[in-house]
Amino acid sequence: MQTKPIALTILDVVSIIVLGISTYLALVFAPTEAVMGDVQRVFYFHIGTAWVGLLGFVIAAVAGIAYLITKDMRWDRFEVAAVEVSTVFFFITIVLGSIWARPAWNTWWTWDPRLTTAAVTELIYIAYFMLRQGLEDPEKRARFGAVYTLLGGLSAPITFMVIRLFRTIHPVVIGNASAEAQGGFSMTTDMRTAFFFALFAFTVVFIDMIWHRLRLGALEEKVEQLKLNVSL
Amino acid sequence: MVHSKSNFMIETKKLVKRFGLKIVLRGVDFSVQPGEFVALLGPNGAGKTTFLRILASLSRPSLGEVTVANHKLPDEAAKVRAKLGVVSHLPLLYPDLTAEENLLFYARMYGIEEQENRITEVLDMVGLEHRRKDLVSTFSRGMQQRLAIGRAVVHDPEVMLFDEPYTGLDQDASEMLDDVLRSVAAKGRTVVMTSHDLARAEDLATRFDILSRGVIVASAKQEELKKTNLLAFYKGAIES
Amino acid sequence: MKNPTPSFFKAMMAIVRKDLAAEFRSRELLSAMLVFSLLVILIFNFALELDVKVRESVTAGVLWTTFAFAGTLGLNRSMAVEKDRGCMDGLLLAPVDRSAIYFGKAISNLAFMLIVEIIVLPVYSMLYNINLFQPGLLLVILLGSIGYIAVGTLLAAMSVQTRTRDVMLPILLFPVAIPVLLASVKASSGYLNGADFAEILAPLNLLIVYDLIFIAVPLMFFEHVVEE
Numbered sequence: 001m002q003t004k005p006i007a008l009t010i011l012d013v014v015s016i017i018v019l020g021i022s023t024y025l026a027l028v029f030a031p032t033e034a035v036m037g038d039v040q041r042v043f044y045f046h047i048g049t050a051w052v053g054l055l056g057f058v059i060a061a062v063a064g065i066a067y068l069i070t071k072d073m074r075w076d077r078f079e080v081a082a083v084e085v086s087t088v089f090f091f092i093t094i095v096l097g098s099i100w101a102r103p104a105w106n107t108w109w110t111w112d113p114r115l116t117t118a119a120v121t122e123l124i125y126i127a128y129f130m131l132r133q134g135l136e137d138p139e140k141r142a143r144f145g146a147v148y149t150l151l152g153g154l155s156a157p158i159t160f161m162v163i164r165l166f167r168t169i170h171p172v173v174i175g176n177a178s179a180e181a182q183g184g185f186s187m188t189t190d191m192r193t194a195f196f197f198a199l200f201a202f203t204v205v206f207i208d209m210i211w212h213r214l215r216l217g218a219l220e221e222k223v224e225q226l227k228l229n230v231s232l
Numbered sequence: 233m234v235h236s237k238s239n240f241m242i243e244t245k246k247l248v249k250r251f252g253l254k255i256v257l258r259g260v261d262f263s264v265q266p267g268e269f270v271a272l273l274g275p276n277g278a279g280k281t282t283f284l285r286i287l288a289s290l291s292r293p294s295l296g297e298v299t300v301a302n303h304k305l306p307d308e309a310a311k312v313r314a315k316l317g318v319v320s321h322l323p324l325l326y327p328d329l330t331a332e333e334n335l336l337f338y339a340r341m342y343g344i345e346e347q348e349n350r351i352t353e354v355l356d357m358v359g360l361e362h363r364r365k366d367l368v369s370t371f372s373r374g375m376q377q378r379l380a381i382g383r384a385v386v387h388d389p390e391v392m393l394f395d396e397p398y399t400g401l402d403q404d405a406s407e408m409l410d411d412v413l414r415s416v417a418a419k420g421r422t423v424v425m426t427s428h429d430l431a432r433a434e435d436l437a438t439r440f441d442i443l444s445r446g447v448i449v450a451s452a453k454q455e456e457l458k459k460t461n462l463l464a465f466y467k468g469a470i471e472s
Numbered sequence: 473m474k475n476p477t478p479s480f481f482k483a484m485m486a487i488v489r490k491d492l493a494a495e496f497r498s499r500e501l502l503s504a505m506l507v508f509s510l511l512v513i514l515i516f517n518f519a520l521e522l523d524v525k526v527r528e529s530v531t532a533g534v535l536w537t538t539f540a541f542a543g544t545l546g547l548n549r550s551m552a553v554e555k556d557r558g559c560m561d562g563l564l565l566a567p568v569d570r571s572a573i574y575f576g577k578a579i580s581n582l583a584f585m586l587i588v589e590i591i592v593l594p595v596y597s598m599l600y601n602i603n604l605f606q607p608g609l610l611l612v613i614l615l616g617s618i619g620y621i622a623v624g625t626l627l628a629a630m631s632v633q634t635r636t637r638d639v640m641l642p643i644l645l646f647p648v649a650i651p652v653l654l655a656s657v658k659a660s661s662g663y664l665n666g667a668d669f670a671e672i673l674a675p676l677n678l679l680i681v682y683d684l685i686f687i688a689v690p691l692m693f694f695e696h697v698v699e700e
Contacts, residue, residue, distance in 0.1 A: 068696055123647040130643055134634030138252035143696045144630050151623065151648050151689065158651035158682055165658050165674055224253050290561055291700040313567040314477055322558030328494040340486035341566035343478035367497075383562070 008211055015201075015208040022048070022201035025194035033191075039103050044194050046096040048202035049089040050118070055206065056086025057121060061153030064146030076142035079149060080132075081213035085206060087125040094118055113163040120159050124152040240299070241266045241391055241422040242287060247296035249282055256282045258446040259296070264439075266390075269423040271437035273430065273466060278443045280426040284395045287424065288318045301391055314342065317389035321399035323380040327369035331360055331379055334368060335386055342387035350386060358382040358412050374405025381412050392416060394425035398432055410435065434462045442469040483568035487576025491550065492583065501549050505542040505588045512538045513596060527600055532661035535596065535604075536616070536653055539589060540646075543620055546584045548641045550577065551628040560698065570695035578625040578690075585617050608663040612676070616656030619683040620649055626690040629697050652686075655679045 026044040033040035060082040067075035097115060098108045128148055135141040242264040249257040256279045264270050274280050285291040287300055289309040298305040301315040325334050332351060339347045355361040358378040398406050413436055417423050427433045440462060441451045450469035457465060495501055516534045520526060554560040563573050597604045624645050631640035655675040662672035
């Protein structure tokens with residue numbers, strides 16, 4: 001049995017600490033936003049999770065290409081890890097976004113380009129897992145998975161651009177949203193501190209989780225190997 | 233071949249094939265001389281089909297070297313494919329096309345120039361000239377299998393691979409297939425055939441190799457088998 | 473008599489001719505796609521209550537939904553035919569470039585989809601008294617179909633190899649094909665409502681970008697999907 005690397009344990013502790021600090025910064029330290037009130041505090045984690053979700057998506061596509069070139073299964077494990085972690089973070093992003101949208105826009109959901117693209121990306125992830133589940137040969141699973149993440153990675157930005165075109169005929173209540181997305185609502189220095197720290201904290205948590213998932217993948221393979229040895 | 237690198241038409245060295253963690257072929261050393269007809273025998277799950285698919289360039293080896301018709305696989309797959317005819321237990325034919333249209337399609341895929349003449353020759357050889365304009369969906373299993381052989385020889389390949397060609401055929405159809413296989417082999421082609429029908433293999437092949445649990449466990453030429461019979465040889469090899 | 477390997481173009485055309493010949497004999501695929509399209513339009517007619525006012529704004533959406541569903545049906549079938557009798561192996565055994573196989577299949581799939589569209593358009597025009605035969609709209613339909621089929625052919629080659637192959641294709645295809653469908657809807661409704669060309673240009677550009685990307689990707693990666 002491989003013991004857990006010390007570095008990983010350290011990273012676990014660091015993750016918890018930075019997440020704690022980030023929570024403090026978001027909920028206590030940052031001033032209450034004048035117009036929206038306390039619910040605006042959700043925004044820090046919303047951006048943090050969205051950032052790592054996106055990061056994971058890009059990493060997965062790059063790992064996919066790397067796999068197709070090298071055929072090294074470690075890239076496949078990396079890709080799966082990135083997609084899995086990213087799926088969860090994107091889901092949190094959407095939920096937090098909804099919580100914020102309810103009082104801010106007076107609706108749980110709006111077909112804004114960012115929201116829609118996030119939802120479509122989530123669907124691509126789900127399709128990705130279904131595809132992998134339907135394949136038995138691990139090598140084929142890796143190849144198809146890599147091609148599919150690549151297709152998803154290429155189509156997601158176009159989805160975003162296309163949906164932006166629809167806003168002209170579907171006017172929606174996102175006036176303050178687009179202002180906000182461009183950094184429009186004037187952040188105070190303290191807000192900015194909380195904001196950047198949240199990005200940092202979630203990046204650390206993301207790396208920690210990817211590491212765990214990679215380790216889990218390696219252990220999974222070892223178990224498979226042992227099972228196979230027993231059956232022979 | 234002007235600059236032939238080896239005397240063998242097919243050669244594998246330490247060939248390993250894995251599907252994930254499952255190892256199907258564990259170091260197969262196998263070589264076939266030009267003109268030999270090798271029957272590859274073995275129980276189900278021994279890796280015969282996998283092995284043949286690798287020789288056919290349809291599957292990549294995990295480790296080891298594979299050379300077919302003096303070209304390395306998988307790097308020179310296109311060159312190998314041009315010299316290779318493959319028949320499997322699936323016919324690889326389109327039921328909504330006639331016999332002629334099926335052959336015409338494959339003739340085009342192999343870049344054959346005088347397609348009409350070649351198709352007539354092939355249909356004569358497999359005894360289906362009278363069904364030339366009929367849809368393949370109206371053919372019996374045996375006729376489909378004969379046409380499948382016609383499809384596989386349409387580009388006059390040097391090497392032929394047969395994967396369980398007798399599967400699903402009745403006695404008459406099997407006998408007709410025997411004749412076709414003999415005429416294919418008679419042209420000096422190199423043939424590898426997998427089968428678990430020992431009697432059929434005994435009639436046709438000039439050499440018998442036995443694949444068991446992913447390795448070749450025994451090999452014997454036809455003349456060496458005169459004293460013992462094939463069944464005894466086979467059983468002895470599997471059990472050892 | 474050593475045969476030269478066929479050129480890329482000849483191999484591709486051999487596949488297209490084979491597919492069209494088989495289809496014009498059995499008409500399995502086209503009839504299924506057509507009947508299905510008409511049924512979808514019928515359902516939309518009542519589900520959306522397509523009166524004159526509603527029609528103007530939703531025609532483009534109804535048409536593209538219909539094309540997308542019918543297209544999936546065709547893609548699935550056309551790849552399943554190759555898989556079922558081992559014919560895919562037959563294609564792969566030929567000494568031709570794997571991308572020639574991809575383009576052959578994609579062109580015949582595109583031909584089937586365009587045939588269905590050419591029949592559905594006049595029927596829709598007649599039923600709802602809308603002139604759909606505008607050069608601009610036809611261009612959008614061509615571009616949209618190319619993008620949809622380009623990515624669909626690649627994904628169908630993947631989905632037929634899965635255990636759940638009957639349901640897999642739409643699940644894989646729709647999220648990735650959203651840009652092409654939405655851009656097509658946007659551009660089509662632009663033409664139908666007589667919008668300025670400047671407004672149509674943006675979705676048209678995105679369609680062209682999508683088409684180019686999703687023709688290039690299968691060109692590079694198709695062999696990873698069909699070979700073992």
